[in-house]
Each structure stands twice: as C-alpha cells, then as structure tokens.
C-alpha cells in the first residue's frame with residue numbers, strides 16, 4: 001500500500017496548450033472585429049493575461065522552494081459525462097467543435113487557441129483527480145494547479161477566461177461518484193464566481209461562499225442579497241468588499257460568516273476556488289501571503305471539524321507572476337503542516353523598530 005500522502009499537488013503539462021495569441025485571426029469574424037475595436041481603445045497593447053507562463057512560474061518557484069510533505073501527481077482529462085453534470089450538452093458540443101481552432105467566445109476576451117479544448121478538459125479532470133485523492137484518503141488535502149480557470153464559466157456560457165467550471169465539475173463528481181453529498185465551495189478569488197453561483201443557485205447540497213471585490217468590479221455579480229433560490233435559498237453566501245480590502249476583512253468574514261455557515265451546513269467535503277488575484281500585487285485587493293496562509297489555516301480547521309479534513313484547492317485567477325507562485329506556496333506550506341502566521345499590519349514592525357532607533361534623538365533638552 002502506498003504511504004499516506006499529506007498534500008498532493010496535481011499538475012498536468014497539457015494545461016499549457018491553451019495559449020490564445022491576439023496576433024492570430026479568430027472566429028467568428030464579426031466578434032473578432034468587435035473585440036479588436038474594444039482593444040484598440042486601450043492605451044497599451046493588450047496581451048492575453050491568462051497565459052501558460054502563470055503555471056510554469058508556479059512550478060519553477062515550487063521546485064526552487066520545495067515543501068516537505070507535498071507530493072506531485074499528474075492529472076487527467078474530464079469526460080463529456082463528467083462535464084455534462086454542470087454544462088449542457090449543447091454547450092459541450094459547441095466547445096468541442098472549436099478543437100484545433102482560434103476563436104473568441106465572449107466580448108470579455110475569453111478565447112480559445114488550437115490546444116485549448118484539450119487543456120480545459122484536463123483542467124476539469126485534474127480538479128476531479130484532486131477530489132478523488134482526498135475522498136479516498138490517499139491525501140489529506142490536495143491542490144489542482146490548473147488553467148484555464150473555471151469559476152466564471154456558466155452552464156451554457158464561457159466567460160472571464162473560463163471554459164469549463166472546474167470546481168463545479170469536481171463538486172458534482174464528488175456527489176455523483178464518491179458518496180460525498182454535501183459540498184462547501186469557498187471562493188476567495190478577487191472576482192465573484194458567477195458561474196459557480198449559477199450552477200448551484202437552487203441546490204441545497206452545495207453551499208457556495210464567495211468573498212470578492214464588489215460590483216462594478218468584474219463580473220458585477222455577487223450582491224449581498226443574492227442568497228440562492230428555491231430549495232437552495234440560503235446556500236449561496238456572498239460577501240462583497242470594496243477595493244483595498246485585505247487580510248483583516250477576509251479573516252473577519254471567515255470567522256463571522258464562513259465558520260457559522262459551515263457549522264450549520266456540515267459539509268462532507270470542502271473545495272476552494274483559490275484565486276491569487278486577491279493579493280495586493282494584483283492591484284484589486286490587499287491580501288498578503290500571510291493572509292492566504294491564515295485563510296488556509298481557518299479552512300483546514302473547518303474541514304477537520306466537519307469532514308475529516310477533506311479539502312481540495314483548485315486554482316482560479318492570479319496574474320502577477322511574482323505574487324501568484326508565492327501565494328500558492330503559502331497555501332501549500334500551511335496544508336503541509338506549517339502553523340499559519342497571524343498577518344500583521346504591513347510596515348508596523350519596521351516602524352516600531354524605527355521608533356526605538358530614533359527614540360533618544362528628539363528628547364527636548366531638560367530645563368536648566
């Protein structure tokens with residue numbers, strides 16, 4: 001029997017084949033013209049920000065800064081049946097028809113290149129592999145390093161660089177095949193996970209918790225009042241926050257909203273849509289590496305309380321090539337057993353030390 005692995009990092013190089021290049025010509029021509037008009041109004045030349053270099057930067061950083069207890073495993077492609085649990089068959093057919101082509105899928109510049117459909121199948125399948133690994137007990141926790149990301153993809157629509165909703169496919173698989181009925185999905189990406197919300201909007205067995213930068217920030221959804229509907233009323237939890245919100249706001253939301261919600265819901269499995277664009281270097285919010293570590297520690301505690309620690313992370317956004325790898329590293333470090341560091345206020349320690357250094361410099365002369 002294989003030794004129990006504490007943390008498994010799932011990575012499959014086929015996710016690098018998705019590489020839209022704006023110099024290529026795209027289908028359909030009408031959408032291509034419209035998007036080029038939009039891009040032409042920008043002051044700087046536009047490059048596709050969700051590119052393969054994101055994942056190679058993460059892998060390189062992890063090789064240079066290995067974490068004991070983190071094991072590497074390869075992924076697999078999701079089948080049409082697995083994707084069909086959250087996407088319609090008509091949508092899948094449209095996407096499959098784009099294999100080998102360059103095409104725009106949305107005016108928000110979601111695009112495919114010839115290798116994209118294979119990458120998207122592997123991204124969703126690798127998220128499933130991560131969930132299978134924690135469900136079987138082979139791993140205590142897992143992280144699927146995948147792209148294209150997934151949380152903006154709706155049942156019938158690709159959006160926001162996302163083709164298939166990886167985390168939703170993984171949740172549906174856990175319910176259908178692994179006997180894990182109640183799934184909690186935590187989305188800490190800077191952007192609201194509109195696709196995940198849509199897919200499970202009326203589903204009482206999936207609790208979707210999403211903290212994100214508030215509308216009008218992309219995609220503009222995720223209002224406080226959006227709590228689900230029908231049987232799923234109450235199992236969608238949105239926490240919109242303003243630009244610049246950071247560690248203290250995120251951790252307050254975890255303590256005061258996420259933890260009571262989990263205690264009420266009692267999940268069998270926890271999934272995290274882990275976007276690292278909430279880091280301050282990505283310029284939308286103000287989370288630090290210590291913040292990502294502390295959030296991971298809080299989620300791990302909830303998973304241990306309710307579901308024997310079953311916890312899988314799926315990569316979403318994060319576009320700064322310095323903070324993305326270091327953010328992933330901070331999460332893996334805590335999953336592997338490091339004690340999270342309580343985030344402080346940036347610069348506070350340094351100012352305290354400086355105050356001590358200068359303490360004697362400005363003492364008023366004693367009165368004679």
Ligand SMILES: [Zn+2]
Pocket residue numbers: 189190191275277316317318
């Ligand atoms: Zn994002």
